[in-house]
Amino acid sequence: SQGAIAEVQYLQQKNRLQELQSEIAQTEATLREVQAESIKSKQQIQRELADLERQLVETNKSQEYESLRAPVKGYVFDLIVASPGYAASSGETLLKIVPEGMLEASVFVTNADVGFLRPKMPAQVRVDAYPFTQYGDIPGELKRVGKQSLEPDQQNPEPRFPAQVVLKRQYLEKRGKLFPVSAGQSVSVNFIVRDKPVISLLTDSVEKAFDALRGIKTDQP
Structure with a gap:
C-alpha cells in the first residue's frame, strides 16, 4: 500500500510539474508577444515622431517664405501693398527701410x-x-x-573750421510720406542762436555711421 501511495504522489507531482512547465511556456509566449507589441509600438511612435519633425521643418520653411526679417531697425517706406497670397518675384523690391542709426552732416x-x-x-x-x-x-x-582751421583752397577762399551736425531723424516727410536722406547729399544748415537761425552753412556731404538706406528684396535663386 505504501508503494501505491508513493506512486500516486509521484504521478501528482509529475502532473503538477507539467502544469507548471505549461504555465511557464504560456507566460514566456505572452511575454514575447508583449515585447513584440512593445517594439512595434515603439517603431510606430518613432515613425510618427519623424513625420512630425519633417512637418515642423516644412512649416518653418513656409513661415520663412511668408515673412520678411529686416537686416536693421528703422522706418519702412515705399511699401508695395499686396493682397493675401501675393507671390513676389525673385529680386523684387518689396519695401525699403531708413535705418535708425544717426546721420551726420559735415559743415x-x-x-x-x-x-x-x-x-x-x-x-x-x-x-x-x-x-x-x-x-x-x-x-x-x-x-x-x-579746433584747427583748414587752409583756404579754390572752392573756399577763406579759412574755415570743420564741424559735425547730428541729424535727429534720417528722412523728410510730406503728406505722410517719408523721403529718406542718403549719404553724400548736400544740405544747408542753420544754427539757432537765441532762438533765431543766424548762421547758415553749406555742407559738402552727409556722412553716416551705418548704411544710409537699405532695400529688402526676395532671395536670389
Missing part, C-alpha cells in the same frame, strides 16, 4: 562765425534735393567743432 564754419557755436546747439538741416517750402527741414544738433 565748414567761417572764422567770423565759429565763436557763436557751442556743442549741442540746435540746428535746422535742409536737404538741397528737396525744396524747403515743400518738405521742410530736419532737426539737428551740433556735435563738435574742429
Whole structure:
C-alpha cells in the first residue's frame, strides 16, 4: 500500500510539474508577444515622431517664405501693398527701410562765425534735393567743432573750421510720406542762436555711421 501511495504522489507531482512547465511556456509566449507589441509600438511612435519633425521643418520653411526679417531697425517706406497670397518675384523690391542709426552732416564754419557755436546747439538741416517750402527741414544738433582751421583752397577762399551736425531723424516727410536722406547729399544748415537761425552753412556731404538706406528684396535663386 505504501508503494501505491508513493506512486500516486509521484504521478501528482509529475502532473503538477507539467502544469507548471505549461504555465511557464504560456507566460514566456505572452511575454514575447508583449515585447513584440512593445517594439512595434515603439517603431510606430518613432515613425510618427519623424513625420512630425519633417512637418515642423516644412512649416518653418513656409513661415520663412511668408515673412520678411529686416537686416536693421528703422522706418519702412515705399511699401508695395499686396493682397493675401501675393507671390513676389525673385529680386523684387518689396519695401525699403531708413535705418535708425544717426546721420551726420559735415559743415565748414567761417572764422567770423565759429565763436557763436557751442556743442549741442540746435540746428535746422535742409536737404538741397528737396525744396524747403515743400518738405521742410530736419532737426539737428551740433556735435563738435574742429579746433584747427583748414587752409583756404579754390572752392573756399577763406579759412574755415570743420564741424559735425547730428541729424535727429534720417528722412523728410510730406503728406505722410517719408523721403529718406542718403549719404553724400548736400544740405544747408542753420544754427539757432537765441532762438533765431543766424548762421547758415553749406555742407559738402552727409556722412553716416551705418548704411544710409537699405532695400529688402526676395532671395536670389
